[in-house]
Amino acid sequence: MNGSRRELLWNIGGGLGGLAISQMLGREAMSDENDAPKPEFNGGLHHRAKVKRVIQLFMTGGASPMDTFDYKPMLDKLHGQKLGPADKPEGFTAPAGAIMKSPFEFKQHGECGRWVSSVFPHQAKVVDEMAFLMAMASKTNVHGPATYMMNSGFLLPGFPSLGAWISYGLGSLSDEMPTFVVLPDANGLPYNQKGPFSAGFLPAMNQGTVIKAGNQNPVPDLFAKQTFPFATRAADKDGFELLNKLNANHAVEHPHDSRMDARIHSYELAARMQLSAPDAFDVSKETEATHAAYGLENPTTRDFGQRCLLARRLVERGTRFVQVWSGQQGATGNWDNHASIPKELPPIAASVDQPIAALLRDLKSRGLFEDTLLIWTTEFGRTPFAQGGDGRDHNGGSFVTWLAGAGIKAGVSYGQSDEWGYQAEVGKTYCYDFHATVLHLLGIDHKRLVYRQNGIDRRLTDVHGHVVNEILA
């Protein structure tokens, strides 16, 4: 590393945090840097990247595995028997009830023969595109810590999320789009509020940008509010120019400061983002057929469908990582179906099912699966035991995640839960393995993407993590 490069890193990042900003300062100049995206690695850091962009669908509340993808005929046999733990495990909200069979019919689908319940009729048709992690586990049965864990690898606040690490490691694909975009449920934020999209101790530029889909001003502060009449579009445009002149003048007397240069550049990009972003966020430009496919005309699917469509438009335009959330925090309107699986699960499942299938097909037909990864996941699973009448409680023991798209071996599954779907039994994977695998696909060795904070070389995967090669093409 030469001197000015080191100084630049220090100036920009306040330490070692300058990795991603190198993106903004002319990628080509950084190509000799060890940990910069390399053309010979297809933009990966440490090996060839198969994936350049990611859409993650996150089901808030803990989607029930044994009522969706994890078929457990044994539950039919044991239905009604009191076989659960006698003492209430930490994080259960009530003592375990009797074993409860799934109220939904399961059938095998696709060439791969994946069992899918009747709550996901649309996804059932595209199972041959998906690879399943059937035995994911969490270290907690509590929403807040579990949501942190699936996003940042830690149970605690203040750690960078997957999207932030990717932004930090790889930077943006486009100068005109935010790198890490979060599309929360129209009803509200998930558990931990904005915690799951935090940049933690990474530089603030890596945090998730929360987009309010359907709002007139979806990108926060993209434009001034109308209450400030002097901030017209023309004043913006000429203002950016004036600012540039003032800054350039100032730079003549204050030479050799990469941080100032970076700030000048950031305003140039801001001006460009003002021009390109409104188009990206305008789903009305899509055809009627697309609207219909994503379920935008149906009140049940409209919100999630619109956000899935938006996610596709964003990755098309160069956003690296988009997170689409289903459900807000709280007791209702999400996947936390304590009170009744037959009553609560079908509506939330229906709100996402058609949009997800549409998104998957859309990505594929547009060729985006060449370098885009689609992920469906949740924070933990649910108990095979009934809670109350026919609800299910929290269970970090086993849950399902699926991945599709670039680099994924379609139609396979890895891991298996026990006969009740209570605990991961074979091929148990934690968030560490899942994150390691996603980073691997992006051309990143999860052990080498580090940031030193308070004396520790922090990683997304802490001191764990194995790439799940079984699901990779």
Place this chain on the structure above:
Amino acid sequence: MNHFHANLSNCQLLIFLIAWAISTAIGPLSVSIAGGQERQDTESEQFFSEKIQPLLKSHCLQCHSHAAGEMEGGLTLDSRDGWSTGGEHGPAIVIGRPEESLLIKAVRYQNEQLQMPPEEKLSDAKIELLVQWIEHGAVDPRKTANVSKFVDGPMNWWSLRPLIRPPVPRLAASTEAQPNPIDGFVRRKLAANTLTFSPPADRRTLIRRLFFDLHGLPPSPEAVAAFVANPNPRAYEELVDRLLDSPRYGERWARHWLDTVHFADSHGCEHDVFRDNAWRYRDYVIDSFNRDTPWPRFIREQLAADYFYPNETYLTPALGFVSAGPLELSRAGTAPITFDYLDRDDMVTQTMAAFASTTANCARCHDHKFDPITQEDYYSLQAVFAGAGKGDIEFDEDPVVAKSRRHWTELLESIQTADRSLGEKLLSAEYSEIVAQWEKKQEEQPAVWETLLPKESTSFGGAMLTIQQDQSILASDVRPDQDTYTITVKTTLTRLTAIRLDVLADNGLPLNGPGRQDNGNLHLTEFEAMLIDRDGSEEAEPTRLNIRQATADWNQDGWTIAHAIDGDLKTAWGIYPKVGESHFAVFELDEPKTLNPSHRIVIVLKQLHGSGHLIGRLKLFATDTDGATSVNLLPEPVLSAINVQRDQRSEDQKMAIATHALQAYAEKQLAGLPAQSSVYGVSARYSHASKLEKPIAPKVVHVLRRGDIHQPGDVASPGALSVISHPSGRFIVDDANDEPSRRAALADWLADPDNPLTWRSAVNRVWSYHFGRGLCDTPNDFGRMGGTPSHPELLDWLAVWFRDDARGSLKRLHRLIVMSETYQQTSIFPPISSAAALPVNSPMNEFNDCDPSSVDAENRLLWRMNRGKVDAESFRDAVLQISGRIDLTMGGPGIQQFSQSKGPQATPKLDYDAFDWSGLTGARRSIYRVVWRGIADPLMESLDFPDLGQLSPKRGSSESALQALSVFNNDFVLHHSQVLANRLETSHPTLEEQLALACRLVYLREPKQAEHQWLVAFAKQYGLAATCRILLNSNEFVFVD
């Protein structure tokens, strides 16, 4: 063991024994056995070094060695100890038995859960080599990694060496008569690298730098002009003193500390609930910086003000330090087992990082990989906080009030607990006057209550009711579940307004009663009274007396006396937990009743709750006075005692009167004291955010194997780092159950003059904020994973000077630093060769003529000043000041710059966009803003305000399009662009003048010609506000030279 031997062939056994002998000896070559065996050793070692070691190196050590800093699954394979102790799954190798060795199972991929190496299975040939090695005794001559961890001993590390004051270098180049020692150290290092100082910054730059550095605000244009024109050679020094004396200094530097300790106004995590009283800690920190509290005292106040300064109660908010972190609600509700332990971890991490720059938390699962911190040390630190509960601690800001409260509370407590000293105390001279006064007052009032004489009493449940000498009724013998007492009484009164029921303590009752239940409680379901005229007719119909209201001296929570007259048989009056003492209830009639001598009153006491909740002893009274509940409600036995002549009273009666009189007096005194304040802090009297009756004893903390709460090991006692011999890292605490004394012991350890870490930590932290980076670049980590100091002698000199000469005064330290030539250099490189930029007398030839950036591009050697960027608070406060509307009111509850609405769970929804900036609270300094931990202010966040889920010893800095847009379009900036424009318009009539003033306010200089023209042209087209917006977004405003 027999079974084990039986499975070994003789040959294998021999090898096993040899291997065992080797492993237990100090070094393999020192073992002297028979010659043949020696040869065998050498061969085995050769086999190891040629075949096995390279194999381990290329396939295993990347994840299983100290050198790589990786211990996957807790296993290391870089030493014999490593594999014989093993990891999570136990020992990796069973010597001589490859089939049973985990290592072999793993490389053979036998178990799906454990397949090593994970990337690709080893070739069969390589696996066979490992099998052979283990079969032949797994000879491994490598020394243990732990021994080699600290090459020259654990204490031979810059931050752990004893503090010795290095001599100050004297250099001929110095121009000053009394050079600043800092410059001596910096110059010597520069000279050694053929570098010199850059020229001093000009005065405009200096005053702007100093203001932002010490106040987080820009100077006014007038202050700049005055300073630039000031001919006094001491002008700069005077400016420094003036700035350090201003309260703006504390507001600026408090924020640095609040970042360091991850303080916020809300809990954080999934239930991000507001902490109403956290702000008092923020005010305490501001005040401490302004008062210049010496550093050792600052440590002691924050860790244990309750222990060290119990009488200085206004220091209680200092205890907000320990509770600054986010995890208390998670511990209270979410996952108590997991978070109890994680919360203590957070307290340990924060305290050791903030005061000692030590990452003790790295020793949670195993001894620290890089620093001499054992796992036991770590759990000793956890033990320090093992009794630390958190909550809104009540305190009196005024120590006089606190003293008074303590005095009367203690008296009340000794009355309530009836402790042994009570009698002595109550009859002492101190209190006899109060008692006498009370009695005098009693005597002035007419007697109100007449004892009702029981004629008949029956128990429906079969208990024995006996009338006592004092006309009370005692229940004994059978204790039914439920009972109803019917008592017929006589009175001499001719008018009846109220009846009074006393339930009396009695040492024959469980817990002294007054109830018959095992816990001393009773439940009166219904109280009924009837009047019977016994004159003549036997058949007289009883008249029901209607009760208008009932009052009791004490009501159990949820079991008030009103329940005894509500006609509902499911509700009742109770007195728990105030058992063991007498209570009474007064029942007022809805209208006065006239009585004649033949009248009898029948009292029915229904006690139907069950489980023996029955009255044990009772006494009845009546009165003819109106408003009986408001006068003279004396409990039994005070009522009886007072009716006895003073000189005829028994000791018990005297006590009864004194107790009652003093209790009433103490209660009145307490009620008259000003209300207490609260601070969210730490105390053994609080747990899970609520107050306890009495302090809880600290929990037992175990050393956890691998940091796993399910694998508790030895019990840890309070302590810190055992590697430091003095002060001792194992604390001697007088009373281990006294929670504050544990915190106090840690505070003493940290504040000890001989602690090598504390003083270096403090001066380095202060330095880092002045220069933008510390002498050691990792302010929270002085360990082997942290940075090494650029100027170790300077750091040590400053640490000793700060401790001994400055006596821990931060203001003296600031003064020394900002007075140095080092600090006053220009930050511009290469310096502009304009004469105006240099003060007169500056010897040009002194400055660098070679390119310093080729020698030291990072400026670690400080050949110039580092340029700073204003942080989030300084940006906002500067905008407020420049626009002319800053409100410098200090302290008080946090300003909520958002609108708040109910969320789906405990966390509310915040809308920062809805805040109206024209309101008064929009103009306060940023330090008084409510910082909601998990829901950040978007503008502050985009200006790199940190995520306070974790400690933030230094602010990040980043520039992206979204951050630029935020500053460009955020309501705050736009609103104040308009406010600034209004200010300009009212100051001057022409655009030219207005924009010249704008430049003076924003840039603290006159506009340059071209620039002035651009601004005027832009303002003509888009208006003044639009122009101000551009100025506030410009680099010259946000960077500090």
